[in-house]
Amino acid sequence: MNIESGLHVFIVNYYPPCPQPEIAKGLPPHTDFTIFGHLLETGHNGLQVQHDGKWVSVNPLPNSYLIHVGDQLEILTNGKYKSVVHKVSVNNKTRRMSIGLGYLPPVETAISPAPELVSEDHPPAFRAITYAESLELKQKCQCDNKSFVDLLRI
Numbered sequence: 001m002n003i004e005s006g007l008h009v010f011i012v013n014y015y016p017p018c019p020q021p022e023i024a025k026g027l028p029p030h031t032d033f034t035i036f037g038h039l040l041e042t043g044h045n046g047l048q049v050q051h052d053g054k055w056v057s058v059n060p061l062p063n064s065y066l067i068h069v070g071d072q073l074e075i076l077t078n079g080k081y082k083s084v085v086h087k088v089s090v091n092n093k094t095r096r097m098s099i100g101l102g103y104l105p106p107v108e109t110a111i112s113p114a115p116e117l118v119s120e121d122h123p124p125a126f127r128a129i130t131y132a133e134s135l136e137l138k139q140k141c142q143c144d145n146k147s148f149v150d151l152l153r154i
Contacts, residue, residue, distance in 0.1 A: 011100040018090040026088035034070035034102035046096045050085040078113035079125040107132040126152040
């Protein structure tokens with residue numbers, strides 16, 4: 001995947017206490033177009049993951065480091081590992097801060113199921129997509145609590 005030429009991203013999210021958390025969104029449901037999502041948590045609740053169609057709160061240990069599967073890994077493994085749909089909610093009592101890390105390939109890099117994981121019994125589950133195409137598609141996506149890679153299924 002030409003890792004030497006890709007980008008390593010560093011994202012800091014700060015969520016101050018919100019006077020009306022019931023009408024505010026911290027971060028809407030999404031998946032990360034990375035191999036893995038790396039998240040340093042401050043210990044305050046707010047991160048939720050989708051499991052069996054329901055939102056489950058993640059209760060991290062203070063200053064814990066969470067790793068979740070991203071879209072690239074789901075595509076590369078031909079669906080063996082699933083990208084995590086997640087969101088962040090805010091509250092009216094405490095602030096929340098997270099630091100996210102991820103790898104983004106060069107824009108011309110095509111991402112597709114690894115040939116070693118494709119066979120007659122396990123045909124490709126996803127179409128190949130360049131990182132540039134994925135950015136365009138993700139900007140237009142109205143995924144409605146679904147994984148972005150669902151748009152790429154064959």
